[in-house]
Amino acid sequence: MTKATFPTARPATRDFVFASRRPAIAVLAVVVALVIGWIPSDCSAQTTGMVEFFSAGKQHQGMALVELAHEMIVLGRDGSIHSVDPRKGNNVRRIRDAYEPMPVTELRNQLRAEYGPEYEVTSTKNFLVVQPKGRGDRWPQLFEQSHRSFTAYMTKRGVNVREGRFPMVAVVFPDQQAMYREFRKLKIDVSRVAGVYSNESNRVLTHDGGHLSLIAATVRHEAAHQSAFNSGVHSRVTDTPKWITEGIGQMFESPAMTSRQSGSRASNRANTDSINLIRSTLSDRNEVHFYKAVVQLIGDDMLFDSDKTVDKAYAVSWAMMFYLAERQPREFAKWMNHTAKRPAFRNYEKADRIRDFEQIVGLNPLDFSKRVQWFIESL
Ligand SMILES: [Zn+2]
Known part of the structure; x- marks a missing residue:
């Protein structure tokens, strides 16, 4: 994963990716510490700092975590993190709404629209799994089981684990080619992997084109990143070694x-x-x-x-x-x-x-x- 300012132009290694925009954020490191504290633990109480903006042809709403003349870092209502340049055509405007994470039903509809009719969106207690139609429940079960084992292992040792604020999204593509097309779209620059956890989108992306046992280790690895960053075991906005x-x-x-x-x-x-x-x-x-x-x-x-x-x-x-x-x-x-x-x-x-x-x-x-x-x- 992939980290932010801190990730001073750190190339993405094997899997955990901060997308390629990260180096821009790197510039903020020093300034940011002065600008913000951190997301308040009760985000829904927040009434300031909400913005609406366009990115990748879509309108988004979110809470500005960092505001500089040339860059704004925004936590979207779906849990994604965006880097927006207010000087460019993002049409950033302030809104008065309070920050609320997107309800599961709304996020499910958004994912259906994003991935189209060949995919289905299955929900479990903690996940929304996007997969090609008719793949049954082995993927949803694998993610749910991985998350449960992760939180049990950490809790048993006294690590602070909290409920996530957003459903975790896992996208299973039919094969490697489809997964790499998505990587290119998201400007994720990695090769020779069976999957990634992307810190910016907060999603795990993997594929169903090989034997499950061959990619299961990678999926468990990526799922552990996603669990860690969504349960407070790691923070998505701090520089973790x-x-x-x-x-x-x-x-x-x-x-x-x-x-x-x-x-x-x-x-x-x-x-x-x-x-x-x-x-x-x-x-x-x-x-x-x-x-x-x-x-x-x-x-x-x-x-x-x-x-x-x-x-x-x-x-x-x-x-x-x-x-x-x-x-x-x-x-x-x-x-x-x-x-x-x-x-x-x-x-x-x-x-x-x-x-x-x-x-x-x-x-x-x-x-x-x-x-x-x-x-x-x-x-
Ligand atoms: Zn990793």
């Missing part, structure tokens, strides 16, 4: 994380791909390499930026988060709760990331790295 967001995504790839027979052993819940990568390239002969990756991930997100290091970044992030969640759940919860509450649209600087980590987790990076490595070897 990528090893945290992607470590969580990787954790939920394992089928045991979302099945009822998950078993009590941590080894059953481990991400096999990540373990294999760590064992083959960062094994105990290479303690220093593992430590170096840990230190770098705590301080910045650069390992995710290069094709040469991105696989290592995902694997080591998984190991770090899985160790905390399974072996130090109290620190895991404190750490998650801290990063979710940081100020909106403000860069999380390296020195602060390292200082907060040491303070909250209670370990210096070297000792932490050793514990993570022992834990991974024990699995």
Whole structure:
């Protein structure tokens, strides 16, 4: 996912995407902290800052989170986040309505109109799933089950989880080509993926063109991002270190994380791909390499930026988060709760990331790295 100001022109890695407009928002980082606090917890009480605007040929309404001469960041009533240039043809005008999330029935109708007669929109407790007609309920069940497992796992460890304000939208395209057409439309620049969670649209996009078991791990990963950003486990407008967001995504790839027979052993819940990568390239002969990756991930997100290091970044992030969640759940919860509450649209600087980590987790990076490595070897 993909982040905002903070994501200073960060290229989208594998899956979690802030769309390509993000670099524009990056400029705001410094200013924004002065301009806004954060979305009030009770959005519906808000009567100021509501605007109506045109984007992608459609009229939208939403609450302005950030207002600058050249850019406005607006939270739409459907949960999407828009970057609007008031100087261009968006016809931004202020309205007096209070902010209300869009009712489910209205959002369902909007999705029907958007995707057309070949798709159906199925609602579950937490989701609106758009899928080609006649695909039954395995996709809606997969998303619902993933979300339930996610909130149960987090709640059990003391992470703050709240009800989402918007139904989560998941769109299942009939095949990869149709999914990539949508990516191009949304200016999502990723390749070789089975799906993404897009922070701006707040949707998971995936496809039904392969064997479900082959894309299920990706879908569980993306669904975990969506659950995290909609339940307050992460914030959509703060700069969360990528090893945290992607470590969580990787954790939920394992089928045991979302099945009822998950078993009590941590080894059953481990991400096999990540373990294999760590064992083959960062094994105990290479303690220093593992430590170096840990230190770098705590301080910045650069390992995710290069094709040469991105696989290592995902694997080591998984190991770090899985160790905390399974072996130090109290620190895991404190750490998650801290990063979710940081100020909106403000860069999380390296020195602060390292200082907060040491303070909250209670370990210096070297000792932490050793514990993570022992834990991974024990699995
Ligand atoms: Zn991810």
